[in-house]
Amino acid sequence: MTQELIDLRTSILEERYEDALAIVEDLEGMSRQAILRNIQSFLLRLLIHLIKNQVEQRLTTSWVASISDYIRQIKRLNLQDNKKAYYVKADAWELMLSEEWEAAIDTASAEVMSGAYTPYQLSEMVDKKQIMLTAQKLLYLTYASRQRHGWVVSESNRGSLKRY
Numbered sequence: 781m782t783q784e785l786i787d788l789r790t791s792i793l794e795e796r797y798e799d800a801l802a803i804v805e806d807l808e809g810m811s812r813q814a815i816l817r818n819i820q821s822f823l824l825r826l827l828i829h830l831i832k833n834q835v836e837q838r839l840t841t842s843w844v845a846s847i848s849d850y851i852r853q854i855k856r857l858n859l860q861d862n863k864k865a866y867y868v869k870a871d872a873w874e875l876m877l878s879e880e881w882e883a884a885i886d887t888a889s890a891e892v893m894s895g896a897y898t899p900y901q902l903s904e905m906v907d908k909k910q911i912m913l914t915a916q917k918l919l920y921l922t923y924a925s926r927q928r929h930g931w932v933v934s935e936s937n938r939g940s941l942k943r944y
């Protein structure tokens with residue numbers, strides 16, 4: 781990115797404005813990709829926790845805090861600087877979650893029940909559709925009003941949402 785900034789400065793000083801605009805577009809693309817990578821890492825962690833919750837049929841306070849934090853971080857990252865548009869549109873979450881599913885199963889297999897299941901065994905045990913639906917419901921909350929509010933996955937209704 782440093783080289784791009786040097787090239788941008790040079791282009792402006794040499795009055796090569798078309799080159800400068802092309803560099804600005806490249807920088808914007810790099811920034812967008814970095815944001816999407818960060819969102820994907822939070823999606824991965826979210827899926828891992830939802831998988832663990834479903835298989836172990838319990839929800840620790842730490843997991844609730846983690847899930848809530850992932851949703852807050854995704855909401856913060858997803859909202860563009862103009863505070864009016866989003867990097868990820870609501871209809872794109874299903875695809876993004878699907879892209880992270882295998883990695884979530886792999887990682888969760890080491891964490892669920894202290895690594896008692898292989899990724900294949902774990903993938904056969906879980907209700908993928910329910911986990912994806914729960915994740916999407918949580919993600920849709922990130923488009924709610926800009927007021928401060930919270931959300932958790934309720935232990936008594938594993939996989940359901942509870943707002944406070």
